[in-house]
Amino acid sequence: MTPDIEALLPLPPATFHILLALVDQERHGYAIIQDVEERTDGELRMSAGTLYRSVARMVEQGLIAEVLKRPAARLDDERRRYYRITSFGTAVARAEMARLSQLVRLARARGLTPETT
Amino acid sequence: MMRGLERFYRALLYLYPASFRNEYGRALTATFVARLRDISGPAGMLRGVLAAVGDVVPNAIAAHWEILRQDMRYAGRSLRTSVGFTLTAILVIALGVGANTAAFSLADFVLLRPLPFHEPGRLVDVWESTPGYTQMEFSPANYRDMKAMTHSFAAMGAYSDRTMNLAGTGEPRHLTVGIMTPHAMPVLGVPPLLGRAITPDDSTNEQVVVLSYGLWQTQFGEDARIVGKAIRLDGEPYTVIGVMPASFAFPTREIDAWVPLLMREAFFADRSDNFLSVVARLRPGVTTQQAAADVAAVAARLEQLDPRANERTSAIVVDMRDEMSARSRMLVLALCGAALCILLLACANLASLLLARSAHRSRELAVRAALGAGRERIVRQLVTESMALALFGGIVGVAIAIAGVPVLARLVPDSLPVNGQPSVDPRVLLVAGALVVLTGLTFGVGPAIAAGRSKALDALRSGARGGARTQRLRSVLVTIEVAACVVLLVSSGLLIRAVLRIQGTDPGFRPEGVLTLRTELTGEKAALGAERVRFYDRVLQDVRALPGVERAAYMSGLPMVMGGGVWPTTLVGAPVVRDASNTVGLRFVTPQYFAAMGIPLRAGRDIADADRRESPSVAVVSESFAKRMWPNENPIGKQFTIASIPRTIVGVVGNVRVRGLERPSEPQVYVPATQLPDGMMVFYAPKDLVIRSTVPAGTILPAVRRIIASADPDQPISDVQMLTDLVARQTSSRVTQLRLLGILATIALVIAGVGIHGLLAFAVSQRSREIGVRRALGEQARSIVGRVMREGLALATAGVAIGVLVAYLAARAMGALLAGVQPGDPLTLAGAAVLCFVTAVVGCVRPAVRAASVDPITVLRGD
Numbered sequence: 001m002t003p004d005i006e007a008l009l010p011l012p013p014a015t016f017h018i019l020l021a022l023v024d025q026e027r028h029g030y031a032i033i034q035d036v037e038e039r040t041d042g043e044l045r046m047s048a049g050t051l052y053r054s055v056a057r058m059v060e061q062g063l064i065a066e067v068l069k070r071p072a073a074r075l076d077d078e079r080r081r082y083y084r085i086t087s088f089g090t091a092v093a094r095a096e097m098a099r100l101s102q103l104v105r106l107a108r109a110r111g112l113t114p115e116t117t
Numbered sequence: 118m119m120r121g122l123e124r125f126y127r128a129l130l131y132l133y134p135a136s137f138r139n140e141y142g143r144a145l146t147a148t149f150v151a152r153l154r155d156i157s158g159p160a161g162m163l164r165g166v167l168a169a170v171g172d173v174v175p176n177a178i179a180a181h182w183e184i185l186r187q188d189m190r191y192a193g194r195s196l197r198t199s200v201g202f203t204l205t206a207i208l209v210i211a212l213g214v215g216a217n218t219a220a221f222s223l224a225d226f227v228l229l230r231p232l233p234f235h236e237p238g239r240l241v242d243v244w245e246s247t248p249g250y251t252q253m254e255f256s257p258a259n260y261r262d263m264k265a266m267t268h269s270f271a272a273m274g275a276y277s278d279r280t281m282n283l284a285g286t287g288e289p290r291h292l293t294v295g296i297m298t299p300h301a302m303p304v305l306g307v308p309p310l311l312g313r314a315i316t317p318d319d320s321t322n323e324q325v326v327v328l329s330y331g332l333w334q335t336q337f338g339e340d341a342r343i344v345g346k347a348i349r350l351d352g353e354p355y356t357v358i359g360v361m362p363a364s365f366a367f368p369t370r371e372i373d374a375w376v377p378l379l380m381r382e383a384f385f386a387d388r389s390d391n392f393l394s395v396v397a398r399l400r401p402g403v404t405t406q407q408a409a410a411d412v413a414a415v416a417a418r419l420e421q422l423d424p425r426a427n428e429r430t431s432a433i434v435v436d437m438r439d440e441m442s443a444r445s446r447m448l449v450l451a452l453c454g455a456a457l458c459i460l461l462l463a464c465a466n467l468a469s470l471l472l473a474r475s476a477h478r479s480r481e482l483a484v485r486a487a488l489g490a491g492r493e494r495i496v497r498q499l500v501t502e503s504m505a506l507a508l509f510g511g512i513v514g515v516a517i518a519i520a521g522v523p524v525l526a527r528l529v530p531d532s533l534p535v536n537g538q539p540s541v542d543p544r545v546l547l548v549a550g551a552l553v554v555l556t557g558l559t560f561g562v563g564p565a566i567a568a569g570r571s572k573a574l575d576a577l578r579s580g581a582r583g584g585a586r587t588q589r590l591r592s593v594l595v596t597i598e599v600a601a602c603v604v605l606l607v608s609s610g611l612l613i614r615a616v617l618r619i620q621g622t623d624p625g626f627r628p629e630g631v632l633t634l635r636t637e638l639t640g641e642k643a644a645l646g647a648e649r650v651r652f653y654d655r656v657l658q659d660v661r662a663l664p665g666v667e668r669a670a671y672m673s674g675l676p677m678v679m680g681g682g683v684w685p686t687t688l689v690g691a692p693v694v695r696d697a698s699n700t701v702g703l704r705f706v707t708p709q710y711f712a713a714m715g716i717p718l719r720a721g722r723d724i725a726d727a728d729r730r731e732s733p734s735v736a737v738v739s740e741s742f743a744k745r746m747w748p749n750e751n752p753i754g755k756q757f758t759i760a761s762i763p764r765t766i767v768g769v770v771g772n773v774r775v776r777g778l779e780r781p782s783e784p785q786v787y788v789p790a791t792q793l794p795d796g797m798m799v800f801y802a803p804k805d806l807v808i809r810s811t812v813p814a815g816t817i818l819p820a821v822r823r824i825i826a827s828a829d830p831d832q833p834i835s836d837v838q839m840l841t842d843l844v845a846r847q848t849s850s851r852v853t854q855l856r857l858l859g860i861l862a863t864i865a866l867v868i869a870g871v872g873i874h875g876l877l878a879f880a881v882s883q884r885s886r887e888i889g890v891r892r893a894l895g896e897q898a899r900s901i902v903g904r905v906m907r908e909g910l911a912l913a914t915a916g917v918a919i920g921v922l923v924a925y926l927a928a929r930a931m932g933a934l935l936a937g938v939q940p941g942d943p944l945t946l947a948g949a950a951v952l953c954f955v956t957a958v959v960g961c962v963r964p965a966v967r968a969a970s971v972d973p974i975t976v977l978r979g980d
Contacts, residue, residue: 029144029145030152033152048145048148048169049175049177050176052137052145053183055141056140077150079144
């Protein structure tokens, strides 16, 4: 089964943010929420329900995978679950990024700037 | 604190689908706890908890929705691959839901829905009651006193009805008009569509009329400016003051208009002239029982006031909603019961089908289980499938109901004060929706749980086939099917016997070849004897001269059309006692009436042309009257008093079923039409023309119309009908009901037969190995056939035994419909049992033959 990258685009914002959070390291659920919150300066506060429903779907789509290797027990809540990005997930994130920058380029070409004058 | 909040959150997680909760519940809880640790202070905690609730609820809904969409897609695929099963299931559900939706729309209309009046729960009818007549109209004086002396009612009014002729709007038309005391319409509290209703302001003016919606529509083209215009009723101008809305019908569905009834002083003279029906509104908080005690107490005082007229006269209160014959109510309830039987059958059948199917699908389910689908997801998937089936079946069922309801409308009793017809409206659709859900759950959940039971799943995973337990469950279901089938068959059978018995009842006259029509004289023409007689003589003379006409006569109150018109009789000089044991049906007739109706003359003579107003007062009486008054004596020449006039008996005729085929009738007394006094008892003035002819009615009717038009051009003709149709109408609602029950019983039989067949076919296929071994060991094919047949018939026997018992109880409950047929009628019970056995045998044959033809070698090699 070769998953079709194009079929998943555009990505829902939550999905993209979760992928971004996992690009550099494995994280557990709450850490993903915190990372997204930090990176967006508190603008995007993902709720636990939204996170795990996205996670469930993303696992099914093969974008991320659960990590069974865990940190030392004293640092860990055993109920936590850790996730990593898959190579397919990285490819999809790249494709989404390309799509977004293409959009931005198009907008710039029309002389549109993000700042209001 | 933290612990409590955590527990709360874990409880909240139960909103999620179990599969999601099992997978992520612990991780979600960990996140919740971690987040709470990051906040401080009670306010922050509260915000955190509220945020968690705001998070779980929408996400849980979305998660359920996602699974549902997935399951629906999956269900669609799986149902498309087994078209036969899917169509069977949809059809069976459609029949169950359709039958129940249609039956409910009727029951709702007739029995449940509040009557279309203001606060209908407080509306009651008040009746006088004497020994033999539990519901009798009031005399004006008794009504006046009852109204003044009781305290239970916020308002009370009285009404009666009469016929009036409407002229000047095309063909003259004969109307049934409610005549209402000025307080009667306000009791009902229904605002008129146009203008106003009759109110106490109309206490002085009788010449006003309120139109029914139907009359306004058909005769006045929905003229929006009708109010204030004058119309001609019985030749007099009446000012239209209002139009009632379409839903308004009072006292029955047959009323065309309402006019005021003004009490004249003369009305109050005779307390035994009972013609007023009474409607009242209970005071808030007063119960029907309290009101009943109140009116009974007042009736007792009225008896003391006028012991002669009010002897043994009490009064009763009846909720307006309950003002319906037990038979009409039963007719509807029996249909609902039958429909429920069908639904039960449908559910049992589908559950059985699904059990078999889940066994057939064992491989597919095993694959899903192996892929990690938990028990909850598999159960949920199967329930989604059955709900999808139920939904499609329900849609088809509602379509069936919409098509079927107009047929059911014939079961609506005419006495119901509601206009319109039952229909599949949103209320009914809501019930249909509930039925669909109930059906889907009933037949779906059992098998799904059976399939999802961990042991069963383990068995599936290991590739084994469905167990004995499933088979037992299916046997129980088939037994239920057979039982429901027997109940339906027995009920239908008993009702068929009841109808046959009623149809076999001798009405007392020969209706074949008799045409009747009504020319109701009104006003002066009706009141003055000389005018009336001139009209009758002229019409009868010309009609009798028509070729093919054997006999023709005028009378009023045809049997089965008018049941009342009842008067007390006494021996000459004896005091009048009001009691059912001495009342008779009084009819005024012209010569030839008995011959025209085919009522046999037993002794003496017919009413003759020579019986004029000034000649001696005579009467022809029924055998039952003669027997009651003078048993074992020759009644000819005997005298008795009726309506204050002593009369001599000149003839005796056969008894007639005046009150219809199903009820006992009072004896009859017939008096010459010429001896009806001027201006009195106008109600009894002959109006029905009865013609016995040897040629088809269609050939003489135009000539009869011409004759009447030439006798009086303003005279409307109504109620043209054959006497045979009139008699057939006596059983028409029963015949309609019977047809419906017959259809339902046939469906039940087919479903039960299919059920037995399906079960045995499956059992045989499951046990082909065992059968093969038996064959290999030398068991004869005949013995194997016998074994399978015995198995099927054992189920049928159990079902029949239970069914007969339930059917007997059901039949006892609907005793009002059985017209004297015994609920345990052995012929019917035996017939139903035999029919079920035959169906069972037919259902067994194919599986049995298949079992016998199992080839031991093929089967054993398959191992």
